[in-house]
Amino acid sequence: MDFATKAITTSEKPNLSENAPSDVISPIHLSSTFAKPNYNDTIQNFSYSRLSNPTRNNLENKLAVLENAKYAIAYASGQAAECATILGLLESNDEIICFNDIYGGTRRLLSSIFSKFNISVKYIDLTNIENITNSITSKTKAIWLESPTNPLLQICDIKKISQIAQKCNILTIVDNTFATPYLQRPLDLGADIVIHSMTKYINGHSDSIAGAVLLNDDGLYEKLRFTSNSCGMILGAFDSYLNLRGIKTLKVRMEQHCKNALEVARFLQSHKRIKQVIYPGLDSHPQHHLAKEQMNGLFGGIVSIYIDADENQMNVFAKNLDIFILAESLGGVESLFGCPYYMSHGSVDEEIKKQLNITKNLIRLSIGLEDSNDLINALNNALNTI
Numbered sequence: 001m002d003f004a005t006k007a008i009t010t011s012e013k014p015n016l017s018e019n020a021p022s023d024v025i026s027p028i029h030l031s032s033t034f035a036k037p038n039y040n041d042t043i044q045n046f047s048y049s050r051l052s053n054p055t056r057n058n059l060e061n062k063l064a065v066l067e068n069a070k071y072a073i074a075y076a077s078g079q080a081a082e083c084a085t086i087l088g089l090l091e092s093n094d095e096i097i098c099f100n101d102i103y104g105g106t107r108r109l110l111s112s113i114f115s116k117f118n119i120s121v122k123y124i125d126l127t128n129i130e131n132i133t134n135s136i137t138s139k140t141k142a143i144w145l146e147s148p149t150n151p152l153l154q155i156c157d158i159k160k161i162s163q164i165a166q167k168c169n170i171l172t173i174v175d176n177t178f179a180t181p182y183l184q185r186p187l188d189l190g191a192d193i194v195i196h197s198m199t200k201y202i203n204g205h206s207d208s209i210a211g212a213v214l215l216n217d218d219g220l221y222e223k224l225r226f227t228s229n230s231c232g233m234i235l236g237a238f239d240s241y242l243n244l245r246g247i248k249t250l251k252v253r254m255e256q257h258c259k260n261a262l263e264v265a266r267f268l269q270s271h272k273r274i275k276q277v278i279y280p281g282l283d284s285h286p287q288h289h290l291a292k293e294q295m296n297g298l299f300g301g302i303v304s305i306y307i308d309a310d311e312n313q314m315n316v317f318a319k320n321l322d323i324f325i326l327a328e329s330l331g332g333v334e335s336l337f338g339c340p341y342y343m344s345h346g347s348v349d350e351e352i353k354k355q356l357n358i359t360k361n362l363i364r365l366s367i368g369l370e371d372s373n374d375l376i377n378a379l380n381n382a383l384n385t386i
């Protein structure tokens with residue numbers, strides 16, 4: 001079966017053999033607990049919803065199939081998925097090598113929370129493979145990356161990085177939020193762990209906060225399941241249902257997000273108030289060829305731009321931009337825009353933002369599913385007011 005068929009049919013087959021309603025869609029199991037047949041039963045499929053819930057299980061099965069993974073665990077947020085991964089798989093005194101261009105909340109989690117447990121992080125530019133080999137020490141236990149990155153849409157060579165990591169017995173952890181399993185499957189490229197903020201494209205409708213971890217290794221899965229149950233960071237039944245519903249249309253949504261994004265990116269390249277357009281689908285993107293090889297020929301729904309404007313002019317642009325909503329997050333059907341400097345990367349140190357070129361005139365556009373001509377007109381009009 002191909003992607004869209006799997007997205008729709010996995011875990012959604014009506015059960016016609018039982019004397020019960022044969023739901024066409026997976027029902028929402030709100031029960032926190034499940035009756036035991038005997039007082040001394042210790043093993044049963046469902047006992048308590050923190051450990052296992054039928055609606056969450058259905059979502060996890062679907063996610064695993066789509067990401068080509070043996071296992072999936074759904075979490076209460078992308079941050080919870082990240083947290084569980086580190087708590088479950090790393091120990092005190094371990095070190096993580098992390099791409100310096102990552103979501104600001106991930107940097108905050110690694111640097112401000114896990115530093116308390118003596119887990120250290122080295123931030124490097126992972127687009128240069130040599131940097132990795134020079135940075136690995138006996139303490140390095142994981143390489144952490146996004147591709148495309150948030151917010152600068154840089155591309156990492158997942159295959160090469162995983163090969164280096166594997167030789168050194170180091171885990172490769174890939175946040176696949178921006179690409180989704182429709183555009184890129186890091187486990188197939190050699191990564192050990194995939195992380196998602198399902199809040200974004202997987203759910204796709206800006207009405208649920210959710211995360212997931214996907215993997216193939218039995219031992220790592222057992223550690224993660226144990227951690228997730230012990231710490232209780234799991235996804236509730238209603239959000240599992242929302243994500244199950246959202247993921248069914250992932251293919252058609254991603255096709256349209258990507259088509260619109262490419263059209264918007266091409267238009268923006270020609271506007272005199274735009275200093276630079278960053279989009280992996282443009283020939284001008286420094287890693288366009290790698291993105292072409294590593295992704296499925298589509299390049300995502302995010303376009304980042306540097307506007308030729310001072311802070312006052314940026315304010316005028318933001319006030320005059322129609323259709324796009326100024327809001328955190330991305331990946332929903334509606335177009336959003338944000339200034340990473342103040343928003344997604346607001347918690348990142350000034351000095352680091354300077355090094356990375358996360359400036360006040362950088363705007364991240366999450367291109368939605370509206371008609372692209374309307375999005376282009378809206379951007380053109382707002383840019384022409386400054």
Ligand SMILES: Cc1ncc(COP(=O)(O)O)c(C=O)c1O
Binds near residue numbers: 077103177209329
């Ligand atoms: C790439 C990436 N990873 C992880 C997260 C965190 O996910 P959540 O907001 O679902 O906790 C985000 C949030 O913006 C993100 O952009």
